[in-house]
Amino acid sequence: MSESLKLIEQLIVKGEDELIVEEMEKAIRAGIEVHDLLTTLNDGMLALSQQYDRREVGLPDLILAADAFKAAAELLKPLLDAKRGTDKALWKMVIGTVQYDIHNLGQDLVRTMMEVEGIECISLGSDVSADTFVKKVIELDANIIGLSALLTATMPQQKNVIDALTEAGIREKVVVMVGGAPVSQAWATKIGADGYAEDAIKAPKVLKQILLSKGWM
Amino acid sequence: MKKMTSKERFMRALRHQEPDRVPVFLMAMSIGAKEADVSMEEYTTNGEAQARAQLNILRRYKVDLLGGGCGVAYRAEAFGTKTLYYEGNKEPPVIIEPAAKQAEDWGKLKLDMKKPGISAYIQAMKIIRNEVGGEVPIAAEVVQPITFATHVAHLIYVMKLIKKDPALLHKGLSRIVELYNEYINTLIDEIKPDIFVFHCNRASSELLTKDQFSEFGIPYDIKTLEYLTARKVPIWIVNNGGYPYLEMMVENYPVDVVNWWDRGTSPMKLRDMKEKYGHKVCLAGGLNQTAELFDGKPEDVEASAKDAIEQAGRGGGFILSAGYEISTICPPENLAAISPAVEKYGKYPLASSVTAKP
Numbered sequence A: 001m002s003e004s005l006k007l008i009e010q011l012i013v014k015g016e017d018e019l020i021v022e023e024m025e026k027a028i029r030a031g032i033e034v035h036d037l038l039t040t041l042n043d044g045m046l047a048l049s050q051q052y053d054r055r056e057v058g059l060p061d062l063i064l065a066a067d068a069f070k071a072a073a074e075l076l077k078p079l080l081d082a083k084r085g086t087d088k089a090l091w092k093m094v095i096g097t098v099q100y101d102i103h104n105l106g107q108d109l110v111r112t113m114m115e116v117e118g119i120e121c122i123s124l125g126s127d128v129s130a131d132t133f134v135k136k137v138i139e140l141d142a143n144i145i146g147l148s149a150l151l152t153a154t155m156p157q158q159k160n161v162i163d164a165l166t167e168a169g170i171r172e173k174v175v176v177m178v179g180g181a182p183v184s185q186a187w188a189t190k191i192g193a194d195g196y197a198e199d200a201i202k203a204p205k206v207l208k209q210i211l212l213s214k215g216w217m
Numbered sequence B: 001m002k003k004m005t006s007k008e009r010f011m012r013a014l015r016h017q018e019p020d021r022v023p024v025f026l027m028a029m030s031i032g033a034k035e036a037d038v039s040m041e042e043y044t045t046n047g048e049a050q051a052r053a054q055l056n057i058l059r060r061y062k063v064d065l066l067g068g069g070c071g072v073a074y075r076a077e078a079f080g081t082k083t084l085y086y087e088g089n090k091e092p093p094v095i096i097e098p099a100a101k102q103a104e105d106w107g108k109l110k111l112d113m114k115k116p117g118i119s120a121y122i123q124a125m126k127i128i129r130n131e132v133g134g135e136v137p138i139a140a141e142v143v144q145p146i147t148f149a150t151h152v153a154h155l156i157y158v159m160k161l162i163k164k165d166p167a168l169l170h171k172g173l174s175r176i177v178e179l180y181n182e183y184i185n186t187l188i189d190e191i192k193p194d195i196f197v198f199h200c201n202r203a204s205s206e207l208l209t210k211d212q213f214s215e216f217g218i219p220y221d222i223k224t225l226e227y228l229t230a231r232k233v234p235i236w237i238v239n240n241g242g243y244p245y246l247e248m249m250v251e252n253y254p255v256d257v258v259n260w261w262d263r264g265t266s267p268m269k270l271r272d273m274k275e276k277y278g279h280k281v282c283l284a285g286g287l288n289q290t291a292e293l294f295d296g297k298p299e300d301v302e303a304s305a306k307d308a309i310e311q312a313g314r315g316g317g318f319i320l321s322a323g324y325e326i327s328t329i330c331p332p333e334n335l336a337a338i339s340p341a342v343e344k345y346g347k348y349p350l351a352s353s354v355t356a357k358p
């Protein structure tokens, strides 16, 4: 790994949202591949999560790393957009954390990665009711919905949103993705979601597979 | 043994002496309102309604200690947050605007004990004391400064200050502790509580590392607790899930009762704590607010109570309680199973089957 990529990974771990922008700009100017930069950002986040799981760092460190990640990922957006051409406005996603659940860091990272991958993604924040999800999908004419749940107790709310979409007669028009620490592929299948991803980096990849398999892409 | 009043029973347990039976406490705030058919809005803004709700819990479930209030938002309001009291029978109040949003706000935090939530709380506690205070002990409450800071200001903002501007956070915490002098002394003068519950919700390794907690938690906790020891009010620490900081607190704080989610994620069970700290502190817990109380049957509650008394009842120094607040959807028949269970298994001297060391 080049010195520059190593440094960028460390800046994620340290949560340096200003320094990382400088380093990223240098790396982009030096012609480092976008793909390598993305992988590095992901590795940084992963390394920090592992430290967090071992209780070597706390929530303050996690929050700052997420900020650094978002700041760095924003810089890659225009590069990826340029690569993709101009037909990017096809997909619009609405994401949020389900009702009674106030954890919002995870869905915010997923939003960033979706945007990085060229999918317009609007966050409704946390504690979002099924009604609000449905209303926003209709109002914004979105075709993808992301539901985050961090509490075992709020996981059933993901199903409530899916039921509400069915009731509103728009279930078939939207792809439903679910996520959050207690959520699994088995749960996603059980409640009839279209997909599940375990982290923000995988989320857009999984989404693209779903779109392909539905013949929407 | 002669039947004691709740106060005698509670005080003996606190002093590690055997009472007539194991005392019971339930943090039953919003469920108290629900069961007395008092709307959440009324409960949090009208002292009489709040007192009625808690006295109803006393009569219904024969608890041995009464508290009041609900959540943190009404308390934070006295320190300058904008707090919303939902109309009618909805949720407890919530903070809609923090008091400290930027650097200069911290130094300007002020205390106003005339705000609706805190004055209703004080009024409620006075009514309770007048009605039953001779026989039933009363608990007042205060939230540990680092936890309170994440309510007076936004949680994410406070977490960032830990890394980005620790000096500012120290200033904010010092200001909270400064205001706590008047806050705590007013509550003591007005309510004359028999014990103070110290809520330590953010003292958790999920949020703060040991170093972070040592720097931003412990010193301010100790200063706050000094106000209480100066007035000779016993201290009940409740720490919902913060192992390993629980032990740091028991070792370093002037604590009389320790209450944690012993049936939850904590590896420290009642038995372990009794073994290690039973000579120093009175333990409270044994019932699981997220399991048998919540979706079990009365028999499960009885079994849990029996097991808890087996683990920690020996020699007094134990109060049967849940790990934290009881949810509003706990079935009343489960709560009603607690009192018969302590009558059956918790009478001192405990039956030898109950006290036999594992």
Ligand code: B12
Residues within 6 Å of the ligand: A059, A062, A066, A100, A101, A102, A103, A104, A105, A106, A107, A109, A110, A145, A146, A147, A148, A149, A150, A151, A152, A153, A177, A178, A179, A180, A181, A182, A196, A197, A198, A199, A200, A201, A203, B155, B156, B206, B207, B241, B265
């Ligand atoms: C931070 C935190 C809080 C903060 C939240 C701050 C905020 N504004 O977000 C505060 C302190 C407020 C909090 C409160 C509570 N919390 Co909390 N909290 C956490 C903690 C420590 C970290 C969560 C986090 O932000 N992780 C970092 C982000 C980046 O990761 P993530 O959310 O998992 O998201 C990633 C993936 O899951 C995925 N993903 C997420 N959403 C989506 C959506 C889609 C569509 C897709 C595809 C992918 C995806 O991608 C993300 C990025 O890679 C976890 C512990 C843990 N190990 O998860 C507990 C945890 C989630 N909390 C828990 C609990 C119990 C609570 C409380 C009930 C009580 C308490 N202990 O304080 C309250 C609940 C309040 C409520 N009603 O919601 C439990 C949940 C247990 C359970 N399974 O039910 C946990 C697991 C802690 C524990 N071990 O007990 N909490």
